[in-house]
Amino acid sequence: MKHITFLLSFSFVGLILFLASCSPSPTPTTSSGAWNKLLPFPGDPRANAVSFVINDIAYVGTGYNYQQNLRLKDFWKYDPSNELWIRVSDFPGSGRSRAVAFSANGKGYVGTGSSDGVTYLQDFYEFDPTVGQSGSWTKIADIPSARAGSIAFTVNARSFVGAGSLSNGSNSSDLWEYVAGTNTWTQRTGGIKHQGGFAMVIDDIAYIGGGTNNGIPVTEFYKFDVAQIDKNQNPWSQLSGLTGRDLNGNTVSQPTPRELASTFSISGKGYLVAGNNGNSFFSDTWQYDPSKDAWTKYFSFADNVPSKGLARQGALGFALTTSSGTYGYIATGGASGNGFDEVWKFIPTGIEPDNK
Numbered sequence: 001m002k003h004i005t006f007l008l009s010f011s012f013v014g015l016i017l018f019l020a021s022c023s024p025s026p027t028p029t030t031s032s033g034a035w036n037k038l039l040p041f042p043g044d045p046r047a048n049a050v051s052f053v054i055n056d057i058a059y060v061g062t063g064y065n066y067q068q069n070l071r072l073k074d075f076w077k078y079d080p081s082n083e084l085w086i087r088v089s090d091f092p093g094s095g096r097s098r099a100v101a102f103s104a105n106g107k108g109y110v111g112t113g114s115s116d117g118v119t120y121l122q123d124f125y126e127f128d129p130t131v132g133q134s135g136s137w138t139k140i141a142d143i144p145s146a147r148a149g150s151i152a153f154t155v156n157a158r159s160f161v162g163a164g165s166l167s168n169g170s171n172s173s174d175l176w177e178y179v180a181g182t183n184t185w186t187q188r189t190g191g192i193k194h195q196g197g198f199a200m201v202i203d204d205i206a207y208i209g210g211g212t213n214n215g216i217p218v219t220e221f222y223k224f225d226v227a228q229i230d231k232n233q234n235p236w237s238q239l240s241g242l243t244g245r246d247l248n249g250n251t252v253s254q255p256t257p258r259e260l261a262s263t264f265s266i267s268g269k270g271y272l273v274a275g276n277n278g279n280s281f282f283s284d285t286w287q288y289d290p291s292k293d294a295w296t297k298y299f300s301f302a303d304n305v306p307s308k309g310l311a312r313q314g315a316l317g318f319a320l321t322t323s324s325g326t327y328g329y330i331a332t333g334g335a336s337g338n339g340f341d342e343v344w345k346f347i348p349t350g351i352e353p354d355n356k
Contacts, residue, residue, distance in 0.1 A: 048063055
């Protein structure tokens with residue numbers, strides 16, 4: 001009987017193993033990350049606005065309202081801890097789109113852009129959120145030349161504005177550093193000639209690319225190391241361009257070249273979202289790992305369930321830290337003659353469909 005029992009037990013275990021091997025394994029998600037749709041932005045729908053972050057509060061303003069054919073100057077602040085938008089002091093310059101913004105030392109800065117789609121601007125203003133309940137704006141020195149569609153970023157409390165479309169119709173590759181202590185602009189070594197490009201700062205290095213030059217998508221992608229300036233060295237280093245191939249010519253997965261994309265950085269990685277390439281509008285999300293000079297595709301807000309986001313260009317991108325972690329956000333944007341008031345929150349460690 002013991003021998004028979006052993007045979008039966010062995011056969012039963014074998015049957016279990018056979019059935020287990022035939023059972024389908026769980027289907028993994030196709031992409032990492034998750035997007036949550038938040039309450040809409042309370043101002044007019046808009047594209048090509050600006051944003052800056054001070055003490056994990058986002059400030060959003062200006063931009064173009066398609067429905068009214070109007071360039072805006074209202075400004076709002078967003079507190080992620082309670083998902084609350086509050087209107088602050090209006091931008092004091094003319095309403096504009098395709099301007100730039102950056103923050104440094106507890107203050108925000110906004111300037112350049114276009115007031116009518118044709119006229120380019122060079123005025124700049126400083127925002128102090130600590131003055132009164134709504135903050136206060138002060139005019140500072142103009143950047144030396146008018147422009148729109150430029151890039152702007154701050155690294156180690158040093159702020160830079162460059163590239164973009166100039167009043168003569170050409171695109172520029174120049175770069176200017178704003179020194180708040182002396183209220184002056186100092187020219188630095190220029191980088192990519194483009195307009196509508198993107199910049200993201202990861203661990204005190206700026207990563208810059210995209211945009212167009214003479215209507216042609218720019219595939220160049222560089223890192224900018226501000227520490228090299230003080231060593232009288234070239235701060236620009238070439239990385240794998242957005243060509244579908246790395247520096248060694250190997251085929252790799254990368255974003256399609258684009259302009260007017262949105263970016264933010266979280267935990268040593270950069271994220272590129274949306275944008276356009278000609279008449280094609282994007283809704284994809286890509287993570288950039290600077291340690292590998294490599295891109296990974298993440299979950300798109302256009303695939304969100306139950307609410308699907310719309311492909312867009314000229315949306316705002318920023319990252320904010322709350323008590324529960326650091327998250328990315330995109331807000332507003334537009335496509336095909338329509339402006340949006342949508343606000344989306346990105347959870348890099350999230351897994352779809354764990355969303356709302």
